Amino acid sequence: MAGSTLASPSAEPVVVAAKTSAAVSPGRETWRRFRRHRLAMASSVVLALLVLGVVIGPWLWPIAINEIDFSAQLQTPSWAHPFGTDDLGQDILARMIYGGRISLAVGLAAMVVATFVGVVVGAVAGMSRRYADSFLMWVTDLFLSLPQLPLLLLVIYLFREQLKAAFGVEGGVFVLIVIVIGGLRWMPVARLVRAQFMSLREKEFVEAARAQGATRFRQMVHHILPNALGPVIVAATIEVSSAIIAESTLSFLGLGFPPDIPTWGRLLFDAKDHLDSAPHWALFPGAAIFLTVLSINFIGDGLRDALDPRRVI
Amino acid sequence: MTTPPILSVSNLTTSFRVEGLWKPVVRNVSFDIAPKETLAVVGESGSGKSVTALSIMRLTPSGNSRIEGSIKLSGQELLTLPDADMRKIRGNDIAMIFQEPMTSLNPVLTIGFQIAEALILHRNLSRSAAEAETIRLLEKVRIPAAKSRFHEYPHRFSGGMRQRVMIAMALACKPKLLIADEPTTALDVTIQAQILELIKLLQEEEGMSVLFITHDMGVVAEIADRTVVMYNGEAVETGATEDIFARAHHPYTRSLLSAVPKLGSMTGRRRPMRFPVVDRLTGESDVPTETPDTVEASERPVIEVSNLTTRFEIRSGLLGKVQGRVHAVENVSFSVQAGETLALVGESGCGKSTTGRSVMRLIEPLAGSVLLDGVDVLKLNQHDLREQRKRMQMIFQDPFASLNPRMNVGAAIAEPLLINKLATRSEARDKVAELLRRVGLQPDMASRFPHEFSGGQRQRICIARALAVEPRLIVADESVSALDVSVKAQVINLMLELQARMKLAYLFISHDMAVVERVSHRVAVMYLGEIVEIGPREAIFGNPQHPYTKRLLAAVPIADPTRRHEKNPVSNDEIKSPVRAADYIPPIRQYREVSPGHAVMIWGEEWEKPAVQGIAA
């Protein structure tokens, strides 16, 4: 083997990579850097606990979410009702476990929609040098300047029945809300991705790929996109938290889930009139939203620092 | 040394905190600088030379760095000085200029303000006095129309002019010591020569000492009285510059010097020559040989470029009307034989890179033809072009930017094979191993990622990637310019070897005349998008005809301190821009054949200015 190696005077005398540790992939490296971000790590644990809580919660706390008990109205936390009860005597913990699934799922799914649309639009705009770019940016600006409230009304009214027929009651509303929130929040992602593409497509490694005969699609998917994902991931984590808050605003407008589905946003909204007498009612869903948003934001922060090699951690 | 030194550095150790551990970057470095002396600190990237400079100024990031040892300025210890007193030293007693003139000036403040700031701070001048003094300084650094440029912003200045502004700023308070951290590295050769001249001149006028940090042995030979060679954070050799060049003791110094291409060292040789390789530990050197004759002169050239023209339109105004054009490549013709290296030389903006990219059709040229083995590349549709591209490959300037950071090396090398369906996945794997071996890397490195490799290794990877499709032509666009000298030599050796083995044709694009002299068979000199002179290498270097070629050659620093005074002052001209008005019609050029294969453009009066006269032939 050694004999076949070119015993050339051109061979570089310094042996490769003094750090002889096993090959470190960018993913591993990111993880290593991420772990150093203490707040982000703590947040990951908190978020994992929250997710775990809403997933296995119903087995640990098997109380019906809509069990009305007028004798137990607005009770403060106790052993029977660890998070207290609301004004119909329903158990807030059980409702939060149930609603949390939806809130978290909406947050994640809306993020996926917004990010996907944003990445596609941004990538196409960023790759095209002519009319497609102008047109897509025009559409982006258009969406940015459209007032969202009437649009929400329209979309929900136009598509609710069809989606309900296709996906069932909760499924339909879920799909609708995810589309509505995601569909109206992709613009910043698109702009971000476009800017990234604009700068990356001029990079030499993309030119190198082009010189090797890579098609446009290959350049996009294999070379540009992976390198543009860092900031997108960060934007996406922020998207999750805005979607959770947006869902609560939709509940506020009455456009969200049916009122008997206790998403965290709706719990908070229902609790607001009882803030002075039953603060626990608002406290727990409020804290849940807050913790989720906070931890997701910190995770996003940690990811940004971890993905940006310029940053010294 | 009878006079006490201006600056005395002893046992300087600077450490940075990395992941909680203190890692020394500079170890036990000691040197003195006498009044009016120029001391060069030379070393390759990562040798700790810039950190040494920053340590003297105490500008290393606070909290994450630690400076130990002693730094005395005129006998005063700087390391123990309170911050407020240290600030009085900075800019006043010690001034500093940096490598990147493009980023070292604050873009939102006028240059006048930035210079006057130091004057007001340290010399307590009034605003108007500071302004007058600033204009005087600008004149001193030979900035034309200094008065009117006081209120301009940095972006209106070219790189060379900005570096002059930086120098003016540094001189503002008549410092005892000027630290120049790679001040000419980012500049073109002619501009570099101007700046070096200026520093020398000002040093004499102001009587200051200069600490000159550089990686370029040519610059060292040009400017330094004494030299400190740094390697891996340590000063391995200190001495008078002549001594170091003539009788280097340390093996590293010897390896460094042997790797430096010296302009004129190829006189009398027809073919390119490898660099000698010196063992860094023993200093033993082999004797380089001329490469075998690789040029297949009898065959049809691999590539024939004729009348290639590439322009970029500058649009603005209400309807996006074309206001002007960049005539990046104008009516360029040349051909390259198999096994031959044609060097395209010129300064930034001359169109050499655009020519390379136009040949590759990475940029769509406006007119002309590019025949690759008889097929006109410019007439191919996208699909056929992709087919054709495997016959010509490109190696880029920046090995850090030309590899996808998220793709491992094996995948990067295999990609052209897979794209062009030249191999199955398993075949590709074997091919990658072979290619890695061929460029002097281990096959098991295929699973690693680019950031784990050094610059030279990455460039080898790029070469391996280019070789994967077994091309006929390789366009090497400044492929070795960003590398350290010793690495540069190795990569060039590799390229020469591969040429010999594979009969590759190289289009070698470079601004570095010394390297070009070493590697090329033929040379084309480009100026403002046009070839002003083309011919065999000996002819161009030995018998340059066009004034521009002459100027270019005169500006190259010679890595030999004994030849320092052979050169005459260079002009203050800036590099001209190829931007023309929309209605500009390029003149039809005539060429004169000096000797067989050596053609020179017939030049007009604009080249007959006095400034150009007197250039050493």
Next chain:
Amino acid sequence: MASYLLRRLLIAIPSLLGISLILFTVLAMAPGDPFSEMATNPNVPPEVREALRASFGLNDPIMVRYLRWLTSMMQGDWGFSFASRINVDTLILQRVPTTLFVVGTSQILALLIALPVGIYAATRPYSVFDQIANTLAFVGFSLPTFFTGLLFILVFSVALDWFPFVYRSDIAATGWRWYWEMFRQAIMPIMVLGLFQAASYTRYVRSAVLDVIRLDYVTTARAKGLSERKVTLRHITRNALIPVVTLVALQMPAVFGGAIVTEQIFRIPGIGSLLIDAILANDTPVIMAVTFVFACLVVIFNLIADLLYGWLDPRISFS
């Protein structure tokens, strides 16, 4: 410069037309009509409702209505509110000063908090101060304003009785008492909005400063012997502010658009509450006018942001 401006404005015209068409179609297709309040009132016979719809032109095809709207808009006629039966421009102009005052002040407050905190935190990244500022910023923008607003009311109005929580556009007082009353009633909404905004601005300022702080010219400035304070103020802040200032410029349409939720909670008679009322009452001309003005502002402030950018950053030129 002038031609750049003109070109940008010309490009904006098809944009605005497109926006207005989409808005109009959306509003026309959206459910609801302006007469829902009469719905359960048996005294208003169906024929009357139908006649009213006809008299407001609600039964014409969408395109006809759109063209009618467009032509009158071009003639400077903003339309006629179904709900108030007055001209829409009068309605909007009445709301503008309050919105500008409340939202504008809160933006200023946000900047006054965000700038020093963001800069200070960025010059000491990962210090205790930075971590605390970061955490508070996250707290700031993960609490919905409807919640913080209510909390403020319960604490400061109900429990402590310090401030009123109903905003009055006309205060029956003069002289310093007027200012005092104004201050008392404006402080809570301004704080709610300002703190919310400050949270995100702080993050922006911090990251902008962090980007600038490692640039070469900052080292140059230090090498000149400038004090840290001067380096920060003169060389870092100015450059870092460029993106922040444009960001704020792009926020300006939102300033005009008001803060719907906050205006609702504190009964601030601003544009935001006008829009929400109009939407709830299906008062199409008002929705159309407000949203269209909003869209125009987005376009205009995009342009202003660009110009501002060019003014702040001498590297940008518009020739």
Next chain:
Amino acid sequence: MKDHDLRRLIEGVKTGALSRRSFIKKAAAVGLAAPFANQLLGFNGVAMAQNATIEYKPTKAGGGGPLKILLWQAPTLLNPHFASGTKDQIASRIFFEPLAGWDKEGNLIPQLAAETPSKANGGLSADGKTVTWKLKQGVKWHDGKPFTADDVVFTWEYAKDPATAAYTTGSYKDIKVEKVDDYTVKVIFPEPTPFWADPFVGVAGQILPKHHFAEYIGAKSRDAPANLKPVGTGPYKFVDFKPGDILTGERFTEYHVKNQPHFDTLEVKGGGDAVSAARAVLQTGEFDYAWNLQVEDEVLKRMETGGRGKISAVPSGDIEFIILNTTDPWTEVDGERSSIKTKHPTLTDPKVREAINLLIDRDSIQKFIYGRGGVATASFVNEPKMFKSQKLKYEFSVDKANKILDEAGYKRGADGIREKDGKKLKYVYQTSINAPRQKTQAIIKQACQRAGIELELKSVTASVFFSSDVANPDTYTKLYVDIEMYTTTQPQPDPERFLNQFTSWEIANKENKWLGRNVSRYSDPAADEAFKAAQKELDPAKRAALLIKVNEIFCEAHVILPLLSRTRVAASVHNLVHDHSGWDVDTWNLAAWYRS
């Protein structure tokens, strides 16, 4: 009580053998409410008394300082004939007055009229076709011009013109108004009209000054400057108005009632939500009065304790009820769903409807949600009391419901939902968005679940739900659901016009663009007949019996399931003496408000 007994009593009053007050007491004892009794007297020639509903104590006009009213829905316009919503009617009533208004007991109280027309004073004709109003003299408009019969006639001309696009046009388009002299007008109805107190009365009856609006009749009506700067006869003069925000006024010094009004300035602020409006009055006392507090009583009670104000609730004609759809909302026939040509698969079964009626825990809904805001009822018409069915009763019993369903053959499936012949008892239950309604939905859903009926809850934004948008499937008249719940309003203390929603010709369908008032789509020839008879019947007792019959037919069919008779809830600070009515707007008697 028999007809002839009543007549005897009325004669007693006429001859003076019986005092008016004791007549009303006797009538009340047999279930006849005061308004009805009064109306009886009116029809039989006994003049109505001036019956102020609050005792006005201040001895001079003015001196009361500012009065601050908070309307959480903000008024947007001030022309009473354009006022689509109560908020606008409240605001315009400050400046304009009708000839007479309704007090909280349903008594007709003259305002611009000198007296209430009656047979005795010759105001009412025997054929029930003409009403003659005597106007109060010496009344001045705010600009000093005198108020005369011309203004009344003009108001009729203004409102009846379709081009004016007045919401009140329904009250005026079929009548004729003649000026008899400067202070007398005659209203002529085309048909005998038992309920004559509609034109020029209450909400729809506010009189406009001819000299300000004469030029702006018809299509030009929108340009009238007075639309925004009202000049009326009311107790307060206009100062400033910002639509959707604030309205200010000052005392009208030449107001036509002596010593009134009490307050010097007036401020009506709008915006926000009901809960915080209640808070601003009850907890912080920033405002004196807030209206229409549709807030859970629990919340209001908490604010009242130790607070600065109190809640007052007055009965009204509003009824919260549920419709069980007997047509099929899920099948489209001739371009419409819920067409009367279809049959609902399960709700056509009276047993199912009866069971559902048993699953509504009206007492709990009242106790835990509405409190003082509503009274549980089984009758669609509850006020005035004489129109309330005494027969209809409600009950909450899951067991009985289960029993009925078992007997009717509905068996529980594996999922616990009952079914028969493959048709599951699974319904969509729709209402508008409003916290108490959503809670009501939750309570009913739970009870239904226990009886093996599954309800899917749906709530629609109020502005969509109550719109007449033809294209929208979510409007309440479309009834594209199985079960629907909302409140409907009976604006006058007479249910005749209100009950037209139980007639077959009012069924909402595609043809009438779903503008028909019979949303339930249920019809019964007997109900139609009774309704038609009532329209012509001049004898109040007989007429009441006919209308009660219409009500009972629908409620006993369990198509209409009344839940609560709503009250109008307002909050005021402790020292404010105010007077609001369920039959007129809150400001109907603003002149008499004072601070004690």
